[in-house]
Amino acid sequence: MKLKNSLLNQYLLIILLAIMIVPISFLFISIVFFNYLLIDEEPNKYQNGADLEAMWHAEAQSLSGASNEQINEKLIKIKNEYSEASVFWVDETGKTMGKLPENQPVPPIWSTSLTIDFMKKNRGLEADPYTVVSLIGKQKDEGFMVLQVPRSVMLSTGQSLQDRYSFAIILSVVAILAIFIFISWIFFYKIRKRLLRLQRAMSNPTESGIPDSISVEKKDEIGQLEVSFNEMIHQLEDSRIREKEEEMLRRQLIANLSHDLRTPLTTIRGHAFSLKKEELSNKGKESLDLIDNKIGYLGQLIENLLSYTLLTTGKYPYYPERTDMVRLVRTSFAAWYPVFEGAGFQMEVEFPEETFYWEVDPQRMERVLDNFYQNIYRHARKGAYIGVKIDAPLQQIIIEDRGPGMRGESIEKGAGIGLSIVSLMLKDMRLKWETDTGNQGTIIKIRKSS
Amino acid sequence: MRRILYIEDDLEIGSWVQEDLEQRGFNVKWLKTGEGAEKAVIHSDLVVLDVMLPGLDGFTVGQRLKKEAPQIPILMLSARTAVDDKLQGLQFADDYVTKPFHPDELAARIEVLLRRSGLSASNEIKLAHICVNLSENTIIDQRNGEEIILTGKQYQIFMHFIKHPNQILTKEQIYESVWGEQYMEGDKTLMVHIRYLREKIEKNPGSPEIIETIRGIGYRVKQ
Structure with missing residues (x-):
């Protein structure tokens, strides 16, 4: 994968930014401040003591031979130019001749010791105010003049700027840090948002049970994840379609198989029936009856076999609904009544006035009962008894016979596929059946599985 | 002569069923495919339709026939498993x-369907001492030749039995087809009607025949 499209790339950039941000931002801000502000700002004329000193000495020299008035005028001029400074001058006799401003504590008469003391006090780099003493005149015998500037106004431009703008600089740094935090938050927020979108897409299946595919906007790692997700969706859809096709094929196969088996059976039955109309011995007629009987049995077996196949693969139709059980059992037994009547069965039915409801598929329930009746009709003829009862308070269906029991021998004993179907169907409907079987008969109870 | 339109693709079964039904007194027109069935149905009293047909399947043909002639009863023959057919087919x-059906069963079912649409083999049905004339809608007591007059509901109930001969009908089934509404458990209306019906038609209502x-x-x- 190209580094350009990688989230790693972006992440590294942010980390780099994090490492560099403090020094770089200071540097950057300083450059911005000093470049812009220094140019705009007037240079401080007090900032350089040497300049002041040179200026003062030059002025003192230029006043050589000047009158008192000329000197005073000059000082006023200088004072106007350097308003922060205070100046005074003393003539050759040691008398203070002029001072600006007027209120400064300058002794009127300068004795030698006073002068030396003044010089001593105002000497050095730390002395405040900064003092320059110049002797007036070329011969330096016309007195002296003094310039005093408070140290506080002698700060360099940079220093004074720093003092004035330090708050702004800190604020800028904080702002830059905030922007950095914001950028990294945006970075993770975006990742989070996209991950959440993917998560939502995965957990929101459509009607088909498969989530929709999603649009891929970027080519980074998450984008690739989205591409893979879409591929997976397509595969799922494909397999779902294949599964449906297979199911269709299976159903078709079963339908065709059933058709192919039943059609010849119908033909055989037809011919047996035609044959029966011919002149036949009693033995011949018995054989034909047996053939007819077996054809019916085979038809039933085919039906059961195919149902069983569908049931075990979960393809048997299942539409559960709230069902009136007394009504269902009564109706289903009504259809079988003539059959048992014809076979000379003694029939006992007991249906209560009060009914109860089960959540079952009526078609399946009928099938279950049909299978039980069929078994009794086929295997319990010897007992010639069938009892169908409903116990409403206990919610159970009871089917009774007096045949040889399920373990007993019957002429038409099969593989028990009918009962396997019964078990599977009841299990799907959350019902269970119990048998109490012996050689005196069988009692079957169908009830809800708890 | 009652006319049956029989649609079946299997030649062996087809010829056998045609022969059998003709021997039972039906006029059978046998088609090997669903083609032309829509025209032929108009001249028939009943359709016997095989589910598995080449070309159009039996369900499609049946639905078209029902659209063309809704009053003609259709009896489906199926060699497929009942699992998927029953739901679709019976609609x-x-x-x-x-x-594999038994020819007697087929004939009996045809007879019942024809009777329901008013085309019985004979117009008269004898039940013990009474004779029901389906074309004139009369019930005659043959002991004295007098007509038995039934009320609307009694007649409907009685005709429901006639149309479902030999079939055991539960009280829910009778009530719902005669009254056309859901049967409520414990409702005695039907029992009362049947008691009055018996008083009119039975020799001895205490032990009905x-x-x-x-x-x-x-x-x-x-x-």
Whole structure:
């Protein structure tokens, strides 16, 4: 994968930014401040003591031979130019001749010791105010003049700027840090948002049970994840379609198989029936009856076999609904009544006035009962008894016979596929059946599985 | 002569069924495919339709026929498993017989369907001492030749039995087809009507011969 499209790339950039941000931002801000502000700002004329000193000495020299008035005028001029400074001058006799401003504590008469003391006090780099003493005149015998500037106004431009703008600089740094935090938050927020979108897409299946595919906007790692997700969706859809096709094929196969088996059976039955109309011995007629009987049995077996196949693969139709059980059992037994009547069965039915409801598929329930009746009709003829009862308070269906029991021998004993179907169907409907079987008969109870 | 349109692709079964039904007195027109069935149905009293047909399948043909002639009953023959057919097939079919069917059963079902649409083999049905004339809608007591007059509901109930001969009908089934509404458990209306009906048609209403009570299940009229 190209580094350009990688989230790693972006992440590294942010980390780099994090490492560099403090020094770089200071540097950057300083450059911005000093470049812009220094140019705009007037240079401080007090900032350089040497300049002041040179200026003062030059002025003192230029006043050589000047009158008192000329000197005073000059000082006023200088004072106007350097308003922060205070100046005074003393003539050759040691008398203070002029001072600006007027209120400064300058002794009127300068004795030698006073002068030396003044010089001593105002000497050095730390002395405040900064003092320059110049002797007036070329011969330096016309007195002296003094310039005093408070140290506080002698700060360099940079220093004074720093003092004035330090708050702004800190604020800028904080702002830059905030922007950095914001950028990294945006970075993770975006990742989070996209991950959440993917998560939502995965957990929101459509009607088909498969989530929709999603649009891929970027080519980074998450984008690739989205591409893979879409591929997976397509595969799922494909397999779902294949599964449906297979199911269709299976159903078709079963339908065709059933058709192919039943059609010849119908033909055989037809011919047996035609044959029966011919002149036949009693033995011949018995054989034909047996053939007819077996054809019916085979038809039933085919039906059961195919149902069983569908049931075990979960393809048997299942539409559960709230069902009136007394009504269902009564109706289903009504259809079988003539059959048992014809076979000379003694029939006992007991249906209560009060009914109860089960959540079952009526078609399946009928099938279950049909299978039980069929078994009794086929295997319990010897007992010639069938009892169908409903116990409403206990919610159970009871089917009774007096045949040889399920373990007993019957002429038409099969593989028990009918009962396997019964078990599977009841299990799907959350019902269970119990048998109490012996050689005196069988009692079957169908009830809800708890 | 009652005309049956029989649609079946299997030649062996087809020729056998045609022969059998003709021997039973039906006029059978046999088609090997669904083509032309829509024209032929107009000249028929009943359709016997095989589910598995080449070309159009039996369900499609049946639905078209039902659209063309809704009053003609359709009896489906199927060699497929009942699992998927029953649900689809019975929506338009009036009855359903699974292969391998017995010819007697087929004939009996045809007879019942024809009777329901008013095309019985004979117009008269004899039940014990009474004779029901279906074309004139009369019930005659043959002991004295007098007509038995039934009320609307009694007649409807009685005709329901006639149309479902030998079948045990539960009280829910009778009530719902005669009254056309859901049967409520414990409703005695039907029992009362049947009691009055019996008083009119039975020799001895205490031990009925025509409308038989099947204890715990329902009623039956044997023919």
